[in-house]
Structures are given as structure tokens and as C-alpha cells.
Amino acid sequence: MADASLVQNDTEADRPGGPGGARDGEIAAAAQRRRLWRRVFQLSPITLLYVVGLILPYLYLLRMSFNIYDPMLVFREAFALDNYIKLLTDAFYLQIVAETIWLGVAVTLFTLIVGYPIAWQIARAKSHVKSLLLAAVLSPLLINLVVRTYGWLAILGDNGILNGWMLDLGLIGSPLPLSNNFWTVVVGLGHVTLPFMVLSLVSVMESLSDELLEAGENLGASTFQIFTDVVWPLTWAGVGAGSILVFCFSISAFVTPALLGGGHVSTVSTLIYEKFTFSVNWPVGSALVFILLAMNMVVIMIHGRLFRHED
Amino acid sequence: MSSLDIEDVHLWYGQFHALRGVSLSIGQGDFLALLGPSGCGKTSLLRSVAGFVHPQKGSIRVGGQDVVRLKPRERNLGMVFQHYALFPHMSAAENVAFGLKCRNVEKAEAEERVARALDMVGLSHLADRKPRQLSGGQQQRVALARALVIEPNVLLLDEPLGALDKKLRVQMQSELKQLQRKLGVTAVFVTHDQEEAMAMADEILIMRDGVIEQIGRPKEIFTAPRTSWAAEFVGSGNVLKGRLGPAADGARPIDLGPGCAFALAEWANLPADGEATAFVQAEAVKLAPANGSGQGLEVVSQRYLGVYVEVQAQYRDGVLRALVSPEEAEAFGVGSRVTATAAPTCVRPMEG
Ligand SMILES: Nc1ncnc2c1ncn2[C@@H]1O[C@H](COP(=O)(O)OP(=O)(O)OP(=O)(O)O)[C@@H](O)[C@H]1O
Numbered sequence A: 001m002a003d004a005s006l007v008q009n010d011t012e013a014d015r016p017g018g019p020g021g022a023r024d025g026e027i028a029a030a031a032q033r034r035r036l037w038r039r040v041f042q043l044s045p046i047t048l049l050y051v052v053g054l055i056l057p058y059l060y061l062l063r064m065s066f067n068i069y070d071p072m073l074v075f076r077e078a079f080a081l082d083n084y085i086k087l088l089t090d091a092f093y094l095q096i097v098a099e100t101i102w103l104g105v106a107v108t109l110f111t112l113i114v115g116y117p118i119a120w121q122i123a124r125a126k127s128h129v130k131s132l133l134l135a136a137v138l139s140p141l142l143i144n145l146v147v148r149t150y151g152w153l154a155i156l157g158d159n160g161i162l163n164g165w166m167l168d169l170g171l172i173g174s175p176l177p178l179s180n181n182f183w184t185v186v187v188g189l190g191h192v193t194l195p196f197m198v199l200s201l202v203s204v205m206e207s208l209s210d211e212l213l214e215a216g217e218n219l220g221a222s223t224f225q226i227f228t229d230v231v232w233p234l235t236w237a238g239v240g241a242g243s244i245l246v247f248c249f250s251i252s253a254f255v256t257p258a259l260l261g262g263g264h265v266s267t268v269s270t271l272i273y274e275k276f277t278f279s280v281n282w283p284v285g286s287a288l289v290f291i292l293l294a295m296n297m298v299v300i301m302i303h304g305r306l307f308r309h310e311d
Numbered sequence B: 001m002s003s004l005d006i007e008d009v010h011l012w013y014g015q016f017h018a019l020r021g022v023s024l025s026i027g028q029g030d031f032l033a034l035l036g037p038s039g040c041g042k043t044s045l046l047r048s049v050a051g052f053v054h055p056q057k058g059s060i061r062v063g064g065q066d067v068v069r070l071k072p073r074e075r076n077l078g079m080v081f082q083h084y085a086l087f088p089h090m091s092a093a094e095n096v097a098f099g100l101k102c103r104n105v106e107k108a109e110a111e112e113r114v115a116r117a118l119d120m121v122g123l124s125h126l127a128d129r130k131p132r133q134l135s136g137g138q139q140q141r142v143a144l145a146r147a148l149v150i151e152p153n154v155l156l157l158d159e160p161l162g163a164l165d166k167k168l169r170v171q172m173q174s175e176l177k178q179l180q181r182k183l184g185v186t187a188v189f190v191t192h193d194q195e196e197a198m199a200m201a202d203e204i205l206i207m208r209d210g211v212i213e214q215i216g217r218p219k220e221i222f223t224a225p226r227t228s229w230a231a232e233f234v235g236s237g238n239v240l241k242g243r244l245g246p247a248a249d250g251a252r253p254i255d256l257g258p259g260c261a262f263a264l265a266e267w268a269n270l271p272a273d274g275e276a277t278a279f280v281q282a283e284a285v286k287l288a289p290a291n292g293s294g295q296g297l298e299v300v301s302q303r304y305l306g307v308y309v310e311v312q313a314q315y316r317d318g319v320l321r322a323l324v325s326p327e328e329a330e331a332f333g334v335g336s337r338v339t340a341t342a343a344p345t346c347v348r349p350m351e352g
């Protein structure tokens, strides 16, 4: 309903003015204003939600990020860039930013490598098998975040299922450090983000016709050549879309790195949490929020460059 | 460029028996059209040759070599797909070059061959365009150049002109035919369209439900269909069923009721006496005004087909179709009475 009227409004607005004089112009301008207000009204619930839920807190944090930390007062009102300068020059913070990016890259690669063949199977499956496979892929999203995370601990922890089996079988003498490290976090995040990657890939793979693959084969291409020369370039857009979703989700994730990392994995998100709750350094915590936001923006811009539509 | 021999090929899709013993043989440089209604197995046969489906029984030989066990990429067959299947991310030239790249043809030689192939289909000036920047006819030519540049043993075309409009289709038909003849490449061409098959092929194969109904030169198919099904499918004339009379003047008349005077010049293979089925092309039917009202056949409709007018007249067993010139047609208006006949050599015996 709303969509239809928006479209209609556009076409009305685009209509060139008739032969009338200034009065017609005034009437047209008034009509245009009315349409504008109607549109604002139609969008107002979501606008309100955005302003109250997102923009206002962000503005507050933005202001906070220019204040100066004070151990006694929590913060001192100021307009200083000190927090940002510190975050972007201090090796400790840069190290954490680097680790965050590395985590995003690792999770993205993980979901790409695991998800690509799965997506291929789903895209090529018959429709009833397809819906089953899709349901299976989407299942991680149906489990509560905390439950899912503790589930991984139950499997990978020192007293977890995996170590238990290997100990029982005598394969190892003492538990392997499968949890509380970077790779545990990668697996945990990969598990949640896999659906995003798979769905992005499936949508482009479905539009890849069998005829193209057959044409490749007919022309003498090996399976590998068909993959590198036909399938990969034609699914590139899905790789890009999936990667950006997974990357941004991963670098912003908090619960999984905090719980599965067991305090050994520091990302910008866990650091923000730490700044706000433990060290009560709101100014630096706020500045970190914007560093994270900037990281997401940069990634989205890079994606826009790399995957710009031709024409 | 090789001959193609197919022998007793059977193909099942699960329970469904799609090809039921197809055998055919085409010589080097020949052009065969596969003609048949939708779902009769034309694509299945072509795909069996290309290697995308695997017949459970039978042999397929290209230039004498059995290819049934070879992978599609090992068969060296050029294929033009119904929707062209051009690689959308590659330019026209890259599409054409793909097969050469797969064959590790040296770069300079490949470039030259691609240029020559594009020139051959008249697209040199559009070499850098992507498929979506090309018209349907141009895409079709790229697909053709891509299939030909690898110098295939056999060229396979699955309704390659189906997506083009009528005018362009006719133009492409003659271009394709000329090119095929010039290169001397053996070609198998799938089509729905009788006229297209007629215009292009050296030989036409009519398929029905996975079996070959008839195979022959275009003229043979159109003037002497073997069965009434083939006659109806080709749609070029009339199937006549009636009792044969005794021979007179070297022909045996076939009784079709009053107003029809048809006789067969060829009856050696027909039963000495009894029911016979014969075919006569609509062009071969000659009409004349009947003398006396209530005599002869009643004209029930007239239809303009460009150069010809199709006149339909009611006879004992159905409607008889005749093609006459527009001037003649004036004498055979709807409701008028006519008699029909044809030269006995044009009335061909059929299997029924
Ligand atoms: N992959 C498949 N699985 C099962 N049945 C199939 C498959 N491909 C084709 N068929 C069936 O085999 C029969 C022949 O199909 P084919 O595509 O060869 O027909 P066709 O003569 O090319 O028809 P059209 O002119 O419509 O393209 C059809 O009845 C079709 O339903």
C-alpha cells in the first residue's frame, strides 16, 4: 500500500509543468509540499524508532567521545580529540583493532569456504530437498545466542564432549585447549554467520543456468576451469554481499568473543564493554564506538568499490 | 568435420523411456534437421550426442569413433544452445576465445582465429561488447562463432533461431546455411518449424515420442510422408483413405465418394484389393467448378496465405485442402461446388 502510493507520488512529481503561469507553479509547489508531508507521515513510525533508538544515543556518545576521562568525575566536559589520537596511535589499541579485523577476515573466509559448497548444493537441489537444506542452514539463527555459545563450550571446553571422547579413547593424555582462544571464536561466529553467507550465495547461484556450465564443458573446459572462469566470476556478487554481512557482523559481535574467547580474545567490541563497565572510561569507550562504526563504513565503501555494478 | 552415426540409442529418465531405439547416419558435411513436436525427444537426442545425458543403450559414433564413454569436453562438438548460453561476464571476443583457451591454443594464433570467426559472422566491430549489450541476432552469431572456432567435428544446434523474430529468423536461416556449406561442417539442427527444416536441411528427421517416424530429403518428406501422423505433422496436404478400384491407364483409382477423382500411379506395395491410404500435397490438388447444382464438393472456407489461397472443400470423409492462385480462387467462393483431382504421380501411397 505505502509502496504503491510512494511510486505514484514520484510519477506525479516528475510530470513536467503545464503551460500555466506563476499561479500554476504555486499550486504545483503546494501539491508537492503536501506530497512531501504525506511521505514523511508514512515513514514517521520507523523514523521515530530510528531517532529515539539509534540517532539520539549515537549523538550522546559522539559528544561523550570528545570529553576527557577523569578518574574522580568519570569524565570532564571538553572538546578534545585526545581520545581518538590515543586510540589511533597507542600500540595496545591498534593491536586490538588489528585483531578485530583479523577476526572479521577469518570468520569471513571460514564461512566462505564452508558455505560455498553448501550453497552450491542448495542452489542445485530439487525444490523439496532445497527447503530442507535451507531450514538446516538457517537453524543456528533459531537458537538463542547465549544458549548457542554455551553449546559450543559444552563441545569444545576442557571438560567438553570432544576432549572427553579423545581422553576416553586414549588419543590424548590431557585436554586440548580447544576453547578460550581465537579459533574457538571464529568457529562460534562462523556458526551464526554461515546463514548470511549461504543465503547470499544461493541467491546468485540460483540465477546461474545449467546451460552455462554445459556450454563450458562443451567447449572443453575442465571442472576446475569452469569453476575459475565461469562459476566464480558469476557468483562474485554473492561472495561480496555475503562477505560484507559476515564481516560487519563479526567485528561488531560481542557475546561470542566474550564467552568463547574466555577473556583471551580482545576485540573492539569487548573493549567497549570493558571501558563502559569495568574501567568506567566513558570517553574512550565512546570514541571506540566510533572507531568501530568507521571500520564498518570503510568496509562497506570498499565493497561498493569492488562490487560496483557495471554500466 | 566428421560423419555421425547413431545406432539403436535408448535413453531413460528414471522410468521414462525418452529415446526408444533411434538410429540415423549422416555423412560428412551434411545438414540434418531434427523435426518433431514438443517433448518428442529432440533435445534429448542432441544432448546424448553432446554427452550431457548418457543413453543406457546404443552407440554414437563421430567420424567412426564411439564417443559414448567420452566426457562432453573430450568430444570436440560445437554446440549452439537455445538461449545461446553466452558467458555474461565475458565480451563477445572472450566468449569466442574460451574454447581455444581450454585447448591451450597459443595466444597469437587464438587471437587470429577469434578475429576470423567474428569476421565470418559479421561481428568484428562488436568484439568488445558484453552479451547483454548485443541484440538477440547478434548474440546468436556470437554463439555460432564460439561453436565454430574450435573446428568441431559436428555442429549441434538446439532451436538456435527460436528466440528471434520471423524476419531475422529467415535471414539467419540462409546465413547459417551458407556458412555451414562453406565450412563443410556436419550439422544437426533441432527445430519445431517445418518451413525452417525445409529451407535449411539436406535431410530431415521427423521424431515422434522417442522414435523416428521418417527420415528423408525435404522433398520426400513434404511430398510423400510415410504415415498419416507424419503427413499431419508436416501439414502439407491431405491424407486420403478409401477403397482401391481396378487399374486403368496405369493408375488405380481410390474411392473417396462423389466429386473426387484421385488415382495412384504407384500401387505395387498396396494390397491387390481393399482399403488404402494415400497422400496428396495441397498444391497438387486441382479444383474445377462442378456442373449442376448439388453435384461435387461444397467449398467451406477460403484462407489467404500470401501467394496462395487455401480452399477447403467438404468431401465424404472430411475436409480436402487445395492451394490455388488468388485468381483461380475467385471461381471457388464459399458455398460453390467443385470437383477435385490430382495427377496420379502426386498421389503417394502411405503406410496408414
Ligand atoms: N531431465 C529430465 N528428466 C525427466 N524427464 C525428462 C528430462 N528431460 C526431458 N525429459 C522428458 O523427455 C521427453 C523429451 O524431452 P526433450 O527435451 O528431449 O523434448 P524436445 O523434443 O526437445 O521438446 P521441445 O521441442 O519442447 O524442446 C519429454 O517428455 C520430457 O518431459
Ligand SMILES: [Mg+2]
Pocket (backbone or CB within 6 Å): B042, B043, B044
Ligand atoms: Mg528441446
